[in-house]
Amino acid sequence: MSQSYLESNPDENGYFGKYGGAFIPPVLEKPFAEIAEAYNKLKDSPEFIKELKYVRKHYQGRPTPISFAKNLTEFCGGAKIYLKREDLNHTGAHKLNHCMAEVMLAKYLGKTKVIAETGAGQHGVALATAAAYFKLECEIHMGEVDIEKEHPNVVRMKILGANVIPATHGLKTLKEAVDSAFEKYVEESDTSLYCIGSVVGPHPFPVMIRNFQSIVGFEAREQFDELAGGIPNTIIACIGGGSNAMGIFSGFIEDKEVELYGVEPLGIGTKLGQHAASLTYGEEGIMHGFNSIMLKDENGEPAPVYSIGSGIDYPSVGPEHAFLKDKGRTKIGLCDDEEAVDAFYKLSQLEGIIPALESAHAVAFAMKLAKTMSKDETILVNLSGRGDKDLDFVVEHFPIPHAKF
Numbered sequence: 001m002s003q004s005y006l007e008s009n010p011d012e013n014g015y016f017g018k019y020g021g022a023f024i025p026p027v028l029e030k031p032f033a034e035i036a037e038a039y040n041k042l043k044d045s046p047e048f049i050k051e052l053k054y055v056r057k058h059y060q061g062r063p064t065p066i067s068f069a070k071n072l073t074e075f076c077g078g079a080k081i082y083l084k085r086e087d088l089n090h091t092g093a094h095k096l097n098h099c100m101a102e103v104m105l106a107k108y109l110g111k112t113k114v115i116a117e118t119g120a121g122q123h124g125v126a127l128a129t130a131a132a133y134f135k136l137e138c139e140i141h142m143g144e145v146d147i148e149k150e151h152p153n154v155v156r157m158k159i160l161g162a163n164v165i166p167a168t169h170g171l172k173t174l175k176e177a178v179d180s181a182f183e184k185y186v187e188e189s190d191t192s193l194y195c196i197g198s199v200v201g202p203h204p205f206p207v208m209i210r211n212f213q214s215i216v217g218f219e220a221r222e223q224f225d226e227l228a229g230g231i232p233n234t235i236i237a238c239i240g241g242g243s244n245a246m247g248i249f250s251g252f253i254e255d256k257e258v259e260l261y262g263v264e265p266l267g268i269g270t271k272l273g274q275h276a277a278s279l280t281y282g283e284e285g286i287m288h289g290f291n292s293i294m295l296k297d298e299n300g301e302p303a304p305v306y307s308i309g310s311g312i313d314y315p316s317v318g319p320e321h322a323f324l325k326d327k328g329r330t331k332i333g334l335c336d337d338e339e340a341v342d343a344f345y346k347l348s349q350l351e352g353i354i355p356a357l358e359s360a361h362a363v364a365f366a367m368k369l370a371k372t373m374s375k376d377e378t379i380l381v382n383l384s385g386r387g388d389k390d391l392d393f394v395v396e397h398f399p400i401p402h403a404k405f
């Protein structure tokens, strides 16, 4: 019998075709090999699987439901739109799916602490939550500029017991936070685990995070069959690093007839610096320890990127997304800031669901695509998170429309 796609990708060195790998300093080779070995054992361990199932059901609130977006479907006048409700996860997004499992891995390795960087603070909050649950120390590195900008998430992390370390060099944002967290991890890899927040970074993180997120797709496959019958024609998810997208794609990757769309943020324009559409406008390159498609500046360094969705403004993308796009298995959609805000309000006023701005990119693209499809066809959107974190920003910059659709 031929192995399934998920079993045979990546290869044992963490390559999806030519993308992926582990480009790390020699001092980190041993700790990363140790992580890969531990993960390989744990993923088939009945105790690990049992504990993860317990945590997901009794703490996180899984399974999250699928909802039929009846009014949005009517409004668009085409394909039926369904939503996988990752916004209903504890802490409000899909990120806890991998953070809980990463902290379990840290515990298994005998570590006493988890370290990570965070940009907007979403990964930091999810990791701090998981660390509190499993009684591990949590250290989050964050650029000084981001600390100022994302004040509520900084407070959340502190309330949850995390130690927030400001990165004070350079531009004082995400890139500097990565440097600072990595530096600390090099010093403390004996006692801590570095927890990456998406399907990015050196092997084994892209495969590990994908598999931890695959629960989204496996649940969705069963639930969709129960609710609508069969499998959807099209699946849509937003892509930053690409973890929520790989999560839902995992359940349908073998079904060649299901179209898989990753939606990238077009921000405020197509010029470098105005968007974060790495797969659309990027080229092959290595950053943050892996080979993928990235946006480079004139010196070949990671380019500045922008999106209204602060969780999807990343200058590269998970290596598996680069691979699947090259193979023609996935397609890339685009959505700019304005369309995302419009979808944010439409979903709120038509369905009573306030989406995260990141997830609103997927909703906006679904609205465009639905209009081109027939009423018998179906779209399943991964609603990666809820919009509580975005409320103040959105109403300050974009007036609330009158609900008269």
Ligand SMILES: *Cc1c(COP(=O)(O)O)cnc(C)c1O
Residues within 6 Å of the ligand: 093, 094, 095, 122, 123, 197, 198, 199, 238, 239, 240, 241, 242, 243, 244, 245, 311, 312, 356, 358, 359, 384, 385, 386
């Ligand atoms: C972090 C985040 C994303 C982007 O991360 P991926 O790894 O691309 O899924 C998307 N949606 C929400 C709500 C997030 O918090």
